Amino acid sequence: MKKFIFLIIIGVILLFSIIVFFSSIYIVREDQYACVLRFSKIEKVVSEAGLQFKTPFIDNVKYYSKKVLIYDIEPSSVFTKDKMAMTVDFYIAWEIADPLTFYSTIGSIENAKSRLDSITYNNVKNLMGTLNQNDIINEDDPSLRNEIYKQITDNVAKASQVYGITIKDVKIKRFDLPTENENSVYERMISERNKLAATIIAEAEKDATKIKTEADRAYNVMISDAELTAKLTIAEGEQEYMSILAQTFDTQEKQDFYQFIRSLEVLKASLNGNDKTVILSKDSELAKLLIGLD
Amino acid sequence: MNNTNNWEKIRNDAKKYKKDSKKITRYIILGIIIFLVILIVSSMWYTVNDQQKAVVTTFGKVTSVEGAGLHLKIPGVQHATLVDVNVIRSIDIGYRTDKSGNTTAIEIESKMITGDYNIVNIDFYVEYQISDPEKYLYASEDPEELLKLLIQSQIRSVVGSLKVDNVITDGKAQLETSVYELSIAELSTYDIGLKLNAIRIQDSEPPTDDVKEAFAAVINAGQKRQTLLNQASQYEAEKQKLIDAETDKLIKQAEYEKVSRINEANKQVAMFNAMYGQYILNRDITKTRMYYEALEDALDGVTLYIDTGDGTLQKLLPIDTFVDGSNN
Numbered sequence: 001m002k003k004f005i006f007l008i009i010i011g012v013i014l015l016f017s018i019i020v021f022f023s024s025i026y027i028v029r030e031d032q033y034a035c036v037l038r039f040s041k042i043e044k045v046v047s048e049a050g051l052q053f054k055t056p057f058i059d060n061v062k063y064y065s066k067k068v069l070i071y072d073i074e075p076s077s078v079f080t081k082d083k084m085a086m087t088v089d090f091y092i093a094w095e096i097a098d099p100l101t102f103y104s105t106i107g108s109i110e111n112a113k114s115r116l117d118s119i120t121y122n123n124v125k126n127l128m129g130t131l132n133q134n135d136i137i138n139e140d141d142p143s144l145r146n147e148i149y150k151q152i153t154d155n156v157a158k159a160s161q162v163y164g165i166t167i168k169d170v171k172i173k174r175f176d177l178p179t180e181n182e183n184s185v186y187e188r189m190i191s192e193r194n195k196l197a198a199t200i201i202a203e204a205e206k207d208a209t210k211i212k213t214e215a216d217r218a219y220n221v222m223i224s225d226a227e228l229t230a231k232l233t234i235a236e237g238e239q240e241y242m243s244i245l246a247q248t249f250d251t252q253e254k255q256d257f258y259q260f261i262r263s264l265e266v267l268k269a270s271l272n273g274n275d276k277t278v279i280l281s282k283d284s285e286l287a288k289l290l291i292g293l294d
Numbered sequence: 295m296n297n298t299n300n301w302e303k304i305r306n307d308a309k310k311y312k313k314d315s316k317k318i319t320r321y322i323i324l325g326i327i328i329f330l331v332i333l334i335v336s337s338m339w340y341t342v343n344d345q346q347k348a349v350v351t352t353f354g355k356v357t358s359v360e361g362a363g364l365h366l367k368i369p370g371v372q373h374a375t376l377v378d379v380n381v382i383r384s385i386d387i388g389y390r391t392d393k394s395g396n397t398t399a400i401e402i403e404s405k406m407i408t409g410d411y412n413i414v415n416i417d418f419y420v421e422y423q424i425s426d427p428e429k430y431l432y433a434s435e436d437p438e439e440l441l442k443l444l445i446q447s448q449i450r451s452v453v454g455s456l457k458v459d460n461v462i463t464d465g466k467a468q469l470e471t472s473v474y475e476l477s478i479a480e481l482s483t484y485d486i487g488l489k490l491n492a493i494r495i496q497d498s499e500p501p502t503d504d505v506k507e508a509f510a511a512v513i514n515a516g517q518k519r520q521t522l523l524n525q526a527s528q529y530e531a532e533k534q535k536l537i538d539a540e541t542d543k544l545i546k547q548a549e550y551e552k553v554s555r556i557n558e559a560n561k562q563v564a565m566f567n568a569m570y571g572q573y574i575l576n577r578d579i580t581k582t583r584m585y586y587e588a589l590e591d592a593l594d595g596v597t598l599y600i601d602t603g604d605g606t607l608q609k610l611l612p613i614d615t616f617v618d619g620s621n622n
């Protein structure tokens with residue numbers, strides 16, 4: 001009986017030691033901060049992963065994420081300096097940098113999100129108020145927007161520092177015209193395209209006409225040039241004709257004889273043909289000749 | 295006697311039963327121990343395949359990263375998380391594809407404004423890999439989501455700096471490159487264990503059917519333009535051919551005329567020289583003969599009257615005898 005009681009006592013002590021042991025150790029993961037709380041007050045913060053020890057029963061451990069956290073904020077509307085409404089949809093990549101401060105000022109991730117929401121929205125709104133729509137939407141370097149985001153990130157980071165939060169990045173993932181403006185954009189796009197199409201066709205017609213006119217002009221010029229060359233060639237022929245004849249009729253007698261031949265040819269040519277009637281004066285040379293023949 | 299015997303028997307049976315039940319309990323305990331040993335031994339091993347890396351933690355702290363193969367760990371103390379590092383993963387932006395391959399458009403992701411205040415619908419396909427399994431597991435809450443948000447913001451930045459025509463037609467490659475380069479630069483500052491492999495435009499088009507139609511009309515206009523210019527060029531070529539043919543004809547004709555004129559001259563000279571050669575032998579007779587011959591030719595078939603001067607006409611020709619005589 002004595003032996004039995006002894007065994008029970010040993011068992012209880014063993015059990016108690018096991019409970020004490022497990023209550024005095026805790027494990028910290030790589031992506032965690034462990035805050036050791038004693039009566040709801042942070043005693044120490046452990047950021048090193050691994051097996052850690054604490055005072056059993058008295059100390060509690062609260063864990064905070066060490067990871068970069070994402071907060072994708074609902075889209076909201078802002079106005080640019082030139083009073084244009086834009087829809088912005090931004091996200092925040094943030095992390096808890098100082099769990100002690102975080103615990104005492106905000107306490108939970110949910111609270112932190114609502115705080116970050118208002119800080120970021122105010123900063124985006126203020127910055128947009130200093131920029132014209134053209135400063136954001138333009139045909140310049142695309143990396144310019146990242147400069148704007150960097151500015152917002154810096155401002156939000158400064159404002160969030162007091163909560164033990166580090167802001168890794170604030171970026172606008174959507175940056176568009178409000179939905180109610182879209183239809184007017186579509187209408188403008190259509191009218192611009194129609195205008196462009198009409199311009200293309202008009203230009204093409206102009207260019208085509210130009211090509212044809214130029215072709216006609218070239219044709220006329222070339223034909224005219226060719227006609228000139230042809231005339232000159234013919235004139236050369238004529239000149240040579242004359243010159244050959246002139247060389248042949250080098251005496252007065254030859255010239256006279258040639259004229260005689262030509263006049264006979266003219267006579268033949270003028271009277272040639274059927275059913276012609278000729279009336280001659282009786283004094284004409286030909287009449288004399290004919291009468292003489294008769 | 296019988297009673298005593300019975301009592302003895304019962305006692306013996308009870309002893310035997312006690313002995314048996316002790317044996318059974320022992321077997322059960324042995325079985326449980328063997329089962330536990332197998333369980334512990336089997337959880338001491340883990341395998342990593344070629345596509346994976348194993349991040350090993352000891353009491354929550356990362357103590358090693360193991361490659362492919364069979365590895366040992368301390369059960370209950372060490373834990374191995376397998377991460378697919380070599381697998382190329384993808385993110386769809388602007389659309390989702392379900393298991394049966396149907397795609398649904400996500401306009402909130404795909405619709406955006408261009409640098410010239412137009413709106414386009416543009417879809418992207420992103421390929422990435424896990425470059426650092428430890429950072430992938432511990433550096434951020436949701437690495438994929440963070441990457442997607444980042445790329446969405448960079449797409450908006452780049453599209454917001456381009457003309458709509460570039461986004462829809464000839465600037466796609468430039469757009470992809472810009473988004474890729476900007477995203478890589480920003481991703482490196484996040485340091486979340488991801489590596490961006492490629493960003494490709496899946497589809498890029500005007501937002502509504504009406505706008506699409508207007509864009510198509512511009513393309514048609516371009517084709518019509520080409521047709522008009524082709525027709526004009528054809529006209530030009532035909533005219534050019536005509537120029538060649540007609541000038542050639544004109545020049546050839548003129549040359550022919552020139553040559554024939556010269557030949558004419560030479561012919562006349564030849565004729566004249568022949569006649570003149572005869573004429574020089576006997577000038578008067580030759581001249582008279584030529585004259586008569588010419589008249590003969592000329593007056594053939596001609597009715598000839600002589601105006602006698604007193605108002606009457608005397609018919610002279612034809613004279614049958616003369617005609618007959620000349621014909622004879």
